[in-house]
Amino acid sequence: MRFIEGHAPSYDLTYDDVFLVPSRSAVESRFGVDLSTSDGTGATIPIVVANMTAVAGRRMAETVARRGGLVVLPQDVAPDAVAEIVSWVKERHPVWDTPLTLAPGDSVADALNLIHKRAHNAVVVVDEDGRPLGVVDEAACTGVDRFTRLHDVADRRVVSLALDTPPRDVFDRLGDDPHRVALGVDGDGRLRGIMTGLGALRAEVYTPAVDAEGRLRVAAAIGVNGDVRAKAEALLKAGVDTLVVDTAHGHQEKMISALKAVRDTSPTVPVVAGNVVTAEGVRDLVEAGADVVKVGVGPGAMCTTRMMTGVGRPQFSAVAECAAQARALGKHVWADGGVRHPRDVALALAAGASAAMVGSWFAGTYESPGDLHRDEQGRLYKESFGMASKRAVSARTRTDNAFERAKKGLFEEGISTSRMRLDPTRPGVEDLLDSITAGVRSACTYAGASTVEEFHERATLGIQSAAGFAEGRPLPAGW
Ligand SMILES: NC(=O)C1=CN([C@@H]2O[C@H](COP(=O)(O)OP(=O)(O)OC[C@H]3O[C@@H](n4cnc5c(N)ncnc54)[C@H](OP(=O)(O)O)[C@@H]3O)[C@@H](O)[C@H]2O)C=CC1
Ligand SMILES: Nc1nc2c(ncn2[C@@H]2O[C@H](COP(=O)(O)O)[C@@H](O)[C@H]2O)c(=O)[nH]1
Numbered sequence: 281m282r283f284i285e286g287h288a289p290s291y292d293l294t295y296d297d298v299f300l301v302p303s304r305s306a307v308e309s310r311f312g313v314d315l316s317t318s319d320g321t322g323a324t325i326p327i328v329v330a331n332m333t334a335v336a337g338r339r340m341a342e343t344v345a346r347r348g349g350l351v352v353l354p355q356d357v358a359p360d361a362v363a364e365i366v367s368w369v370k371e372r373h374p375v376w377d378t379p380l381t382l383a384p385g386d387s388v389a390d391a392l393n394l395i396h397k398r399a400h401n402a403v404v405v406v407d408e409d410g411r412p413l414g415v416v417d418e419a420a421c422t423g424v425d426r427f428t429r430l431h432d433v434a435d436r437r438v439v440s441l442a443l444d445t446p447p448r449d450v451f452d453r454l455g456d457d458p459h460r461v462a463l464g465v466d467g468d469g470r471l472r473g474i475m476t477g478l479g480a481l482r483a484e485v486y487t488p489a490v491d492a493e494g495r496l497r498v499a500a501a502i503g504v505n506g507d508v509r510a511k512a513e514a515l516l517k518a519g520v521d522t523l524v525v526d527t528a529h530g531h532q533e534k535m536i537s538a539l540k541a542v543r544d545t546s547p548t549v550p551v552v553a554g555n556v557v558t559a560e561g562v563r564d565l566v567e568a569g570a571d572v573v574k575v576g577v578g579p580g581a582m583c584t585t586r587m588m589t590g591v592g593r594p595q596f597s598a599v600a601e602c603a604a605q606a607r608a609l610g611k612h613v614w615a616d617g618g619v620r621h622p623r624d625v626a627l628a629l630a631a632g633a634s635a636a637m638v639g640s641w642f643a644g645t646y647e648s649p650g651d652l653h654r655d656e657q658g659r660l661y662k663e664s665f666g667m668a669s670k671r672a673v674s675a676r677t678r679t680d681n682a683f684e685r686a687k688k689g690l691f692e693e694g695i696s697t698s699r700m701r702l703d704p705t706r707p708g709v710e711d712l713l714d715s716i717t718a719g720v721r722s723a724c725t726y727a728g729a730s731t732v733e734e735f736h737e738r739a740t741l742g743i744q745s746a747a748g749f750a751e752g753r754p755l756p757a758g759w
């Protein structure tokens with residue numbers, strides 16, 4: 281990465297402050313760009329979903345891993361619940377999505393309660409043996425009594441295909457409608473998966489992030505308090521593929537001892553630790569055993585740290601400095617927080633990160649764990665909240681005595697409620713992944729890079745004024 285002449289900054293920069301300059305390219309197609317990471321986590325796209333309770337749960341983990349990203353389960357989830365989620369994710373099919381199922385005697389109201397849990401807009405009606413009888417979508421549930429039984433509204437013209445049907449053939453079988461679904465069935469005709477035309481296209485474009493046994497990968501976070509070693513051992517036993525040791529101030533001695541304890545549990549499992557924003561922080565965490573250092577203090581959408589404390593660092597410069605240090609030590613960084621547009625992921629990679637971590641943006645999707653709500657204008661949204669907010673701290677300390685809880689409640693560095701709207705044109709996390717990876721692929725070809733590593737090497741950047749950033753925004757309503 282280099283700045284164009286005369287643009288070398290004397291102050292720290294945010295993503296909005298910088299732009300990428302195109303350069304001569306020999307990369308003929310955006311599909312010729314390999315987005316896989318080289319940080320040992322096995323991700324095939326450079327996107328990690330943040331360990332936030334409002335963002336990262338089992339459906340997010342399954343869906344994002346199938347497209348090559350990694351989801352970090354939050355440290356606030358009880359160890360037995362993490363074990364249960366991990367084994368559930370590991371049992372998912374790496375290509376076919378998990379179907380939502382109901383019985384023929386269930387009602388339209390049951391289907392409507394379930395249908396937005398996933399983006400494929402279908403509930404499959406199955407018999408007692410799990411064989412598909414028909415498919416119900418939202419349209420079939422509209423304009424009928426909510427108590428209508430599903431066998432009266434289900435579309436029985438199902439497309440059932442063997443699970444080993446190549447996605448390209450699934451796509452061709454479904455024809456022009458990207459939202460029609462195919463059902464994946466086993467040799468006994470039992471339902472095992474579901475795929476839309478769009479899902480079939482994605483299955484050809486993305487590569488799932490899988491472990492050595494071909495099962496979807498998942499990461500999990502651990503805090504720095506309590507018996508960290510025992511927690512790490514429990515997560516490894518549960519089958520977690522990457523451990524993330526996470527606390528607000530990652531450059532503290534409690535983190536260093538926690539990290540050493542985690543590293544001791546396994547010499548090979550990828551260990552991520554953070555958050556820091558300085559080269560010294562990176563050095564200390566790498567020395568204590570981190571393979572990847574998580575960078576970012578204050579850029580998060582739910583985060584009030586900078587307003588409360590004045591502490592933090594504009595994210596682009598923090599990532600650039602920390603990535604340079606990690607690279608000098610043969611290690612990596614994840615750019616954590618502040619991603620609002622696909623361009624921010626491209627800029628994090630240009631700065632040298634191996635992946636960008638996204639939280640709040642993904643809270644506003646079907647796959648995040650929260651309940652779906654409608655606002656006064658009828659628009660869909662989900663609630664999000666910060667992991668250092670009163671809401672999260674009070675949940676985390678629920679087993680402490682009242683005095684300790686009250687004491688911990690004094691420190692609040694996050695928002696307790698916010699509404700993350702579902703973009704009607706991109707309501708599923710895969711829609712957002714499509715948009716981000718399209719932006720990043722394109723950015724790579726503008727720089728003449730066919731890998732993420734080459735992109736960092738070749739990226740040429742400049743600094744822009746607020747007017748420069750504003751000029752780049754689309755103006756859909758005229759001016
Ligand atoms: N990236 C960011 O900008 C930030 C992220 N977060 C996220 O919030 C979640 C909760 O993290 P966290 O608040 O660290 O909670 P943890 O449960 O991980 O506890 C942090 C521990 O560190 C001690 N500590 C010392 N100094 C600090 C400090 N300045 N801030 C916080 N703890 C400190 C605390 O002691 P004591 O309570 O006695 O002081 C406590 O024992 C994590 O997921 C974290 O990533 C939170 C803030 C900023
Ligand atoms: N200071 C705080 N930071 C928080 C809190 N909850 C999460 N976070 C950080 O934000 C990123 C995600 O950033 P986003 O812009 O994509 O939402 C996450 O990974 C944490 O590092 C919080 O309560 N306070």
Ligand SMILES: [K+]
Nearest residue numbers: 578579580583
């Ligand atoms: K912020």
